[in-house]
Amino acid sequence: MRVIFSLLLFVSLMFGSDATIEVIKKVDALPTIAVEDASESYDDTFKLKFFKSIIADLNVISLFNVDRFHRTISFDASSVAVENKDMNYVLRYKMSEGDDGHLSIEMKLLQENETVFTKNYKVNRSNIYMFISHAIAYDINEFMGESSVEWMKRKVIFSRIVGPKKSEIVISDYSLSYQHVILKGGFNIFPKWANKAQNAFYYTSLDGKKPTLKHVNIKNVTVKKVISSDGMMICSDVSSDGKTLLLTMAKNGQPDIYTYNIDSKTYKRETTYGGIDVNAQFMSNNKIIFISSRLGYPNVFSKRLDTHEIEQMVYYGKSNSACSSNGEYIVYKARESSNAFEKNTFNLHLISMKTDFIRRLTATGINEFPRFSKDGDAILFIKNYKNQSSIGIIRLKHNKNYLFPLAYGKVQSMDW
Amino acid sequence: MKSIVLSSVVVALLVFSGCSGKEPAVDTKKSEVEKSAAQEVAAVETETVAAEDSMVDSDSNANANTGSGMSMSDVESELSSIYFGFDKFDINSDMEDKISKAAELGKTTAVNYNVKLEGNCDEWGSDEYNFALGLKRANAVKKALVAEGIDGSRISMVSYGESNPTCSDKTQACYAQNRRVDFKILP
Numbered sequence: 001m002r003v004i005f006s007l008l009l010f011v012s013l014m015f016g017s018d019a020t021i022e023v024i025k026k027v028d029a030l031p032t033i034a035v036e037d038a039s040e041s042y043d044d045t046f047k048l049k050f051f052k053s054i055i056a057d058l059n060v061i062s063l064f065n066v067d068r069f070h071r072t073i074s075f076d077a078s079s080v081a082v083e084n085k086d087m088n089y090v091l092r093y094k095m096s097e098g099d100d101g102h103l104s105i106e107m108k109l110l111q112e113n114e115t116v117f118t119k120n121y122k123v124n125r126s127n128i129y130m131f132i133s134h135a136i137a138y139d140i141n142e143f144m145g146e147s148s149v150e151w152m153k154r155k156v157i158f159s160r161i162v163g164p165k166k167s168e169i170v171i172s173d174y175s176l177s178y179q180h181v182i183l184k185g186g187f188n189i190f191p192k193w194a195n196k197a198q199n200a201f202y203y204t205s206l207d208g209k210k211p212t213l214k215h216v217n218i219k220n221v222t223v224k225k226v227i228s229s230d231g232m233m234i235c236s237d238v239s240s241d242g243k244t245l246l247l248t249m250a251k252n253g254q255p256d257i258y259t260y261n262i263d264s265k266t267y268k269r270e271t272t273y274g275g276i277d278v279n280a281q282f283m284s285n286n287k288i289i290f291i292s293s294r295l296g297y298p299n300v301f302s303k304r305l306d307t308h309e310i311e312q313m314v315y316y317g318k319s320n321s322a323c324s325s326n327g328e329y330i331v332y333k334a335r336e337s338s339n340a341f342e343k344n345t346f347n348l349h350l351i352s353m354k355t356d357f358i359r360r361l362t363a364t365g366i367n368e369f370p371r372f373s374k375d376g377d378a379i380l381f382i383k384n385y386k387n388q389s390s391i392g393i394i395r396l397k398h399n400k401n402y403l404f405p406l407a408y409g410k411v412q413s414m415d416w
Numbered sequence: 417m418k419s420i421v422l423s424s425v426v427v428a429l430l431v432f433s434g435c436s437g438k439e440p441a442v443d444t445k446k447s448e449v450e451k452s453a454a455q456e457v458a459a460v461e462t463e464t465v466a467a468e469d470s471m472v473d474s475d476s477n478a479n480a481n482t483g484s485g486m487s488m489s490d491v492e493s494e495l496s497s498i499y500f501g502f503d504k505f506d507i508n509s510d511m512e513d514k515i516s517k518a519a520e521l522g523k524t525t526a527v528n529y530n531v532k533l534e535g536n537c538d539e540w541g542s543d544e545y546n547f548a549l550g551l552k553r554a555n556a557v558k559k560a561l562v563a564e565g566i567d568g569s570r571i572s573m574v575s576y577g578e579s580n581p582t583c584s585d586k587t588q589a590c591y592a593q594n595r596r597v598d599f600k601i602l603p
Binding site: 412 | 551580
């Protein structure tokens with residue numbers, strides 16, 4: 001037992017900055033925050049809806065112990081509500097409805113009855129209120145001087161199955177509470193953002209004779225064909241400069257990984273194994289990781305793009321069929337029970353190239369579609385547990401998972 | 417000094433997690449719950465809605481793209497799906513008769529038609545690997561048909577992963593029905 005203690009201690013001191021093992025460090029009590037609603041416009045239902053959204057976002061930034069009571073007060077009241085007098089911080093906001101239907105919000109952050117931060121927000125329609133809620137949380141995080149939560153402002157693109165061979169592609173905010181169907185009708189799956197600006201995306205169309213990769217420019221709404229392949233065609237990853245794609249294609253019925261150059265429109269086969277190679281992701285140092293069945297079950301492997309050197313990356317889990325990478329980190333989905341049919345548990349795990357340490361990120365249910373944020377600060381995933389589906393967000397540095405219930409539909413694939 | 421603080425923290429954490437019977441030193445001050453009329457919203461972590469019902473089970477459009485004439489759909493109705501084991505893409509011996517029958521049709525009545533093999537999977541896995549598995553199943557059927565004398569150029573393949581189930585119950589029998597390759601006749 002003692003050995004384990006000292007080993008843990010040693011590891012935690014040696015690799016204090018490694019996200020796989022930073023769990024232990026944060027034990028300080030978080031400052032408390034309460035939220036006060038000073039809105040005059042809108043009905044109680046909408047007021048509560050916005051309140052819930054802001055509470056959720058404040059929780060996700062993981063800096064506060066957030067009080068959940070909805071208290072109302074005048075925006076200009078000189079002191080905080082009496083119930084909130086012991087709070088370290090109080091966030092007060094006032095929603096107003098404009099004549100043209102726009103929603104504007106005044107916000108101030110109070111500390112010991114003093115205003116320490118203030119900002120105003122405005123959106124054209126009240127049904128996109130959640131973007132203001134995310135922006136407020138983002139700004140408070142900035143104000144507190146914490147590392148950026150830029151991912152909170154990023155959009156999620158996902159496909160959902162709405163019937164046999166029928167799907168929709170949807171763009172949403174990170175909590176999936178705002179959903180805009182961008183592609184409807186037909187069988188279109190595996191959407192993937194085409195660039196950092198998120199103004200274009202790729203997807204696979206299965207409506208034609210062959211699976212075809214298509215590119216959609218959202219700004220001018222143009223769709224163009226990129227490449228097609230018999231059997232299978234998926235864009236698994238896009239390089240950070242947007243110039244190179246990692247594709248899974250199946251020429252002659254054999255799923256393998258290819259790199260595809262956008263400018264020259266040429267592709268190169270990167271794997272040649274006779275089983276299954278899929279789900280390639282760019283890593284640092286000219287490497288890719290991918291899922292392969294070369295051990296007889298799906299597992300995570302890496303390959304250098306300039307050589308043929310292939311290495312097994314994961315030695316834990318019975319069936320590791322999906323992964324996402326960010327720099328030195330890999331998050332993968334592992335089947336943890338051996339029951340082929342019922343009540344399987346699929347958990348997400350995080351490994352680091354530096355330490356070989358494995359950190360389990362989820363505990364129950366079926367957890368899938370892990371997707372790193374671009375800055376590596378957070379992981380988005382889908383959780384299915386007891387007939388409920390939720391979108392989850394894992395704050396690696398804070399060792400916390402947050403879940404938002406999903407309105408409807410089974411997610412087929414998603415990108416962030 | 418820092419290491420001492422950290423180590424005591426680590427030890428404290430381990431002790432607390434080890435002996436759940438002991439009450440940890442959490443502050444027991446009761447939060448202000450009762451008196452105010454303020455409404456408390458639910459904790460963020462909870463999941464409440466469970467609408468997985470958007471899967472439409474209708475088979476009505478299964479033959480929608482046959483279009484040109486009866487004989488193609490007649491041929492298609494003669495061909496029965498090939499079923500596979502869990503996480504497998506090799507053809508079981510009890511499926512060989514079905515493949516021989518399909519090959520025989522392909523050489524006689526359906527000699528002027530092409531065929532599309534559609535690989536499908538159960539819901540265990542909803543990622544690229546599952547699509548690849550569906551494709552390997554289709555490819556296994558293609559190889560078997562070619563071995564029986566069908567020209568490979570008449571056969572195309574596609575995988576639908578888990579997104580084209582014929583059965584959506586959560587039973588073993590149902591999962592088994594979804595691990596299949598369907599024949600679709602093309603002109």
